[in-house]
Amino acid sequence: MTSRIPFYFLVTLLIIAGVGLSQYRHDVYGVPWTPGEKRALWELEARVEFDAIGDPVKVSMAAPETQKGFTLIDESTSSPGYGVALIDTDKGRRAEWSIREATGKQILYYKTQMLVDDQAQFDQSPPKGETAAVSLDNPQQTAATALLDQARALSSDNLTLTRELIKQFNDKQNQNASLLLNNLSRDDAIISLLSLEGIHARMVGGLVLEDGRRRQSINPLVEVWNGEQWLLFDPQTGEEGKPEDVLVWNQKGHSMLDVVGGRNSNVSFSIIAQDITPQQATSEKVKAEDLLNFSIHSLPVEEQAMFKTIMLVPIGALIVVFLRVIVGLKTSGTFMPVLIAVAFVQTQLVTGIVGFLLIVGTGLIIRSYLSKLNLLLVARISAVIITVIMIISVFTVVAFKIGLVEGLTITFFPMIILSWTIERMSILWEEEGAKEVFIQGGGSLLTAILVYLAMTNEVVRHLTFNFIGMQLIILAVILMLGNYTGYRLSELRRFKPLTED
Incomplete structure (x- = not known):
């Protein structure tokens, strides 16, 4: 007897792989399990202004990167006449503009899109080298030591030490803190004291995100290295x-804006928020990270729309297998109901049912005449195909003439499948009688309706399109159903008299 262990191993492997892939899509790309959720996308524009003095101009501005809570989706610049480069340096990402000569008021624009993303993958590179040297005069050094x-004395690690230092600078009665603040800004003073203690710290810029705000400025923040990651204060x-509403702009702690060949430089920010669908968010994130290019979301939109329907076919196949193997429902053809259901998706349910009954009914009448001609099978099938095309054409024209726009969608029906369905039902009528034709035809139509309801369900459409692992899970379930050899539900009614005896 053949061992079933490899079969069960294959089914288990498919389920594990399907669940793993789906969980990966959810965790890494932030695809939600249910449809209808929205993802926030922040569009930020930096406006750089300065007065050029007639010399060559070079402008370098810090640019944001993917960070905790945000994924960089897109960026662009608007700077007529300037050469532009977006580069990665040891000072972080920067946007650089250059021109041979400029005079007067200059305005440059930098625009970026940041997706709110709890699963954002970002770099947490440790600091390099020793802490920066700090130069203080004797009174300042004495105050810093105190x-x-x-x-x-009131702290236990780098973080609590930073917290206590900030408390001291917030104490207006603290004379030592006031002495340092006479010559240093608050953030520079904190960073200097941490450097004296051998703790790596840097000043970064934080931008508060608020929809519709204009002329926003950067707020200085302090980042402290705790040995494993940078923490913000x-x-x-x-x-x-x-x-959550703060975006760190210059993450590496270097200058926000450097202008050579100009003066009176200034940078301000405008902010707009918009909501996008999970599909858009996933597409943008795949594009931005340039990973998993085998994902459906990396395809052009036209091909994505095609796959959105194709990915529903396995759901239809699962329903057909369940109804035939477990329920025992008879259908005309194995997967003809799935293709009819796909046509229903295009035509809508009522229009599709009416069109299906008209085409098959008229086709059976014409097929009954062809059977009297004793044609060969190939010629007979070809004649049926041509007849189906003519029937669809006539019904479409009639629907258009009487103003039934819905009737125009009847062309979505698969003509070859309908032709074979008419042929099979005609032979079945001759061999088994009209009753069997109505049983199988009704079973096919009922199955097609159930498949249509599943295919048009928003949750099903969302899961099958966004989680490729669902296809592996469906395959595993179909394999398990294919291994079923017990009674069908319809047979329980058939053998009910035996149990009564």
């Missing part, structure tokens, strides 16, 4: 962690 001694409030 502040560090007090903070060190607000030097004004001491709040730890990055708020």
Whole structure:
């Protein structure tokens, strides 16, 4: 007897692979399990203004990167007459403009799109080298030492030390903090004290995201390395962690804007929020990361639309297998109901049912005449195909003439499948009688309606299109159903008298 272990192993492997792929899509690409959810996309525009003095101009501005909570989707610039480059440097990503000569007021634009993404993959590179050297005069050095001694006594690690230092600078009665703030900004003073303690820290710019805001400015924030990751602090409030509505712009802690050949430089930001569908978000993220190019979302939109229907066919196949193997429902052909259901998706249900009954009914009448001619099979099938085309053409024209626009969609019916259906039903009528034709025809139509309802369900359409692993799970279920050899539900009624005896 053949061992069933390889079969069960294959089914288990398919289910594990399907669940794993689906979970990966959800965790890494943020595709939701249910349809209808929206993803926030922030569109930010930086406006750089400066006065050129007639010399060669070079402008370098920090550009945002993918970070915690946000994935960089797209970026562009608007700068007529300037050469533009978006480059990665040891100072982080930067946008650079250059021109041989410019005079007067200059305005440059940089635009970026950031997708709100809890699964964003970002770099947490550790700091390199030693902490920056700090130069303080004697009074400042004495004040810094006193502040560090007090903070060190009330802290246990880098993070708590930073928190205590911020508290001291927020204390207006603290004379040592006031002395340092006479010559240094609050964030520079905090970073300097941390450097004296041997702790890597840097100043970054945080942009508060608020829909419809214009002329926004960057807020200075302090990032501290705790040995494993960079943690953000607000030097004004001491709040730890990055708020959800804050985007870190210059993540590497270097200058926000450098202008050579100009003066009175300034940068401001405008912000707009929009909601996009999960499909759009996934497509944009795949495109941005240039990963998993075998994903359906990496295809052109036209091909994606085609696959959106193709991916529903396995659901129809599963329903047909269940109805035939478990329920025992008879259909004309094995998977003809699936193709008819696909046509129903295009024509809508009522129009599709009426069109199907008209075509098959008229085709059976004509086929009954052809049977009297004793034609060969190939010639007879060819004649039926031509007849079906003519029937569809006539019905379409009539529908258009009487104003039934829905009737124009009847052309979506698969003509070859309908021709074979008419041929099979005609032979069945001759061999088994009209009753068997109505049983199989009714079973096919009922199956097609059930498949149509499944194919038009929003949850089913969302899962099959966005999670390729669902196809493996469906395949595993079909294999298990194919291994079923027990009684069908329809046979339980058939053998009911035996149980009564």
